[in-house]
Amino acid sequence: MELFHSTRSTASQVTSKQAIRKGIASDGGLFVTDSLGEKKVDIAGLTDLDYQGIARTVLGALLPDFTEEELADCVAGAYGEQWDDAAITPLKPLGDDFILELFHGPTxxxxxxxxxxxxxxxxxxxxxxxxxxxxxLTATSGDTGKAALAGFADVPGTGITVFYPDGKVSEVQHLQMATQKGANVQVCAVRGNFDDAQSAVKSIFADGELAWDLENNAHTVLSSANSINVGRLVPQVVYYFAAYAQLLKRQEINAGDEVEFCVPTGNFGDILAGYYAQRLGLPVSKLIVASDKNNVLFDFLTTGTYDRNRPFFTTISPSMDILISSNLERMLYYFADGDTKLISGLMDSLATTGRYDVPADVLAKIRKTFGAGWADEDQVRAAIKDCWDRNHYVIDPHTACAYHTLATTPRTPGVPRVILSTASPYKFPRAVLEALGVEAPASDFACMDTLSQLSGTTAPAALRGLENAEVRFTDVIDVPDMTGYVRDTAMKMAE
Incomplete structure (x- = not known):
């Protein structure tokens, strides 16, 4: 049986089901397995499979203690009528490159x-x-919160509490969360930024006294829907294989040809999934990290020094406004050849000093797989306009970071390049309109209508319908109050 353990210690071994249920290891590390990549995915066989078939295959290689029947049921329920495209993650040409649309789900x-x-x-x-x-229990920089709420709303035996940084998400993102229906959901704004909220959530998971209190008085255990949970991470591996399969079907590549992916990322989960895909046998030439003005990942991949002691910028790509990229810890574990003592030391340094330096040999290995770029606010806006002018295709500000990064990255002859598009432009209609040089109306919903008329596309009904949805959640608290809020919420839900 393939077992999982913390990035910081191999002392405690758990199954993938236990790792998913627990969310984060007891020592604060993230769950990893040393068996990653021992089982490869048959690349040539991908063209015979639809998205659901690819998902069953890839997840079967990553979560071995789930039966084929269990995975089939999970996949069938997850990727059905709630998606507005049968391909789930369709790949489309974009000039000389390709774009993988990852925004066709319910949020x-x-x-x-x-x-x-x-x-x-x-x-x-x-x-x-x-x-x-x-x-x-989840902290969100904008998108995870709503997607988690939509996934867990009214699921028997569960409750969900989402914290988001007050005033640092878009109007649409805020309303998506604040209007969420469900008897088992709770949403709360936090005074501070995403890193403040995420660090507090990690501390809550490590709070033994709280865990005892919840278990004994509310019959409740905590788990995570952030990408620190391995169950959140591994489904993202699937769409890298799905992109490759679509390139094969279009005869853009032959089985075994390498492909380059450019990924807008903040918490490093979306691009780490690409590395997992590479370990499973996907021919990945390069994984290019695209950051916004909060370019801590770019600096790290360039210098080997991770330093979050820097100004925090609130940008028009709010889901990437992050200075502590949690999933980087998993990547470091693998490139350090499983040296848990090294990883533990690096994370201790990050916690106490806000920075760490990786050994030169580790950085050299990382840079063979990962490239990096970033875009400031003017470059993001220019990328949105350039993409529209050249391709008559509208991208959101997060995707624009990747568009700019790819445009400024030297092309490897003969290697197709795929941008991962992480959100619908209708989630950020004001920023998109302003980038296109169009006067933005007063409300984001009027902005959606203007963008629809301009582009000839239709705003997703779930987003457009938020204008008249009832706001259920208005709580705003300070970071030190989050633990008490979680305790009180758990007790109320247990009544």
């Missing part, structure tokens, strides 16, 4: 790919007590 963001299936994974994990409730 119009790439997080849906993982968060439609994570609750189904959770339902098939084994509880020590049949009456035990799982409380999903």
């Amino acid at each position: 119009s963001a790439f997080k849906d790919v993982a968060l439609q299936i994570l609750p189904r994974f959770m339902a098939r994990t084994t509880a020590s007590d049949a009456d035990e409730r799982i409380m999903i």
